[in-house]
Amino acid sequence: MTARQVLLAPAVQRKRPLGRVIVHGIRRYPGGIAGGAVLIGVLLIALFAGALTDKSPTSVDPVNRLSPPMAGHPFGTDNFGRDLYARTLYGARISLTAGFGVAMLALAGGIGFGLLAGYYRRLDGVLMRVMDALMAFPGIILAIGIVAARGPSLTNVIIALGVIFIPRVARVVRSIVLSVRERQFVEAARSIGATDFRVLVHHVLPNAWSPIVIQGTFIFAEGVLGEATLSFLGVGPPPEFPSWGNILGEARLYIREAPWMMLLPGLALTLTVLSLNLIGDTIRDLIDPRVRRRMA
């Protein structure tokens, strides 16, 4: 390569056509791209569920109870004669809302506690022991207890599941704070009179973002699963809500008469969680240099 070509190289790269960039991305990160595509699909379904079916997810059709896939009900009906296709489409709203809510709550709580525990040594012992105790408690049971106490609603499901994942985020954030707080730029910020809040938010926290994003993606996935599990056990949002979990809970009772009930919601649930896990894995591969080296 001549010197002239070397000089030109970056300019040429910048002009790479979009199609080539996409093909390159798919070849390099097939999982992440597929996951992203599925997740966008689920998001679109959640947003435009009404446009994809003319049926209501809650309208009852007693004549066509437990009917197999047929004209008008492409995926059959459930034990109340409700259209399973419509219920699954609308179920995407609940699942995504739950997953997003759980992730946000866990991140907010975890970042807060993690920063405090890592930065103020006196708080560390107490906060982390409380976190340990929370972690020792079987998560799903804690969630059942919280929802049972506060009453069945989507908000309570999100609170219950969000609380469970706070310790996980808190631990990650704390460990980063512990290593960053001794660095020179923190000392420098403090010496020019920055408040603790400013140091934490502007100097410490930015160093923790990538693991936080990774944790957030995985907790999103677990939030979707958690909501479905609670609904399956009958302690999710109220039963008239079309949630993938409670459709499956009812499908269990009719597995002989109406095995088609479990097909669509189960598939939707697995694909959604799978796409989130694939995205999480890809982000981790991109950020963690150790893994990247291994892949190269």
Place this chain on the structure above:
Amino acid sequence: MTAYILRRLVMAVPVMLIVAVTTFLLLHMTPGDPVAVLLGPDATTEQIEQLRDQLGLNDPVHVQLVRWFAGLLRGDLGQSIFLNKPVTRAILERLAPTLELSILASLVAILIGVPIGMLAAIRQGRLLDFGSMLVAMVGISMPTFWLGLNLIFIFAVSLRWLPPQGYQPFEDGLWANLSRMILPAITLGAGQGAFLARMTRSVMLDVLSEDFVRTARAKGLSEPRVLLGHVLRNGLIPVVTVVGLTFAILMGGAVVTEQVFNIPGVGRLLIQAVLRRDFPLVQGIVLLIALVYVLINLGIDVLYAFLDPRIRYA
């Protein structure tokens, strides 16, 4: 070694204390009244108050906590509000199915996860690696209860090879017992097996790139000897950690599986107890699960020393 084990057991006491107190406070601070559930909607306020007095639920929380602790020190977990029998007995009656399920599920997870993870690592970048990791990813993402429903539909409803649900104790015959445990064990173990496969693969890849592996190959050892003697043994430590925790995780996860397959185990007992707010029973079961966690963690640490002579506990 004995001194180390003893010290760890002593250190486990405060952990258990924290779990016990946290459980107690969580239960008593959240609203919900077991007596109202017990007596039903027709009960008068006086009846409810009377029974609450009898059960000591009207005492201040700290008085109840101290009373419960006093019992605990004597090995008495108290009386279940709903089942009308001691908590210890209620748990023991339900323990066998849960233990059997957790053990079988751990076996499934280990027998699937570790070999697949190793094979994938050895064939890194090949079709086998890619395929098995894709399957593992799906395994992690699939909800246990959906997997369980599918297995019931395929093997019990359609093929009629196995009974769909229920539990039969060993005394009714080995096949009667096992045939009802196969599907639940696969259901519960598959997800953890998928996780183990990913974990084993990544650990093995780390070890495979170590200098001593190249040395072993360079001095002419056969590939099986390199893999079993050098790679596997060094990779075992983190794998053993996860395998050990598998059992504890699965005991917690048994809750959902027992529900899917109608297995009368501790998990279903716990759900019932939580929903009815049967305080003493919930506390007893949570304490049991915490104890299992602590003991398994100790077991894992002890096992390290046997696997890796470099680890010494002074």
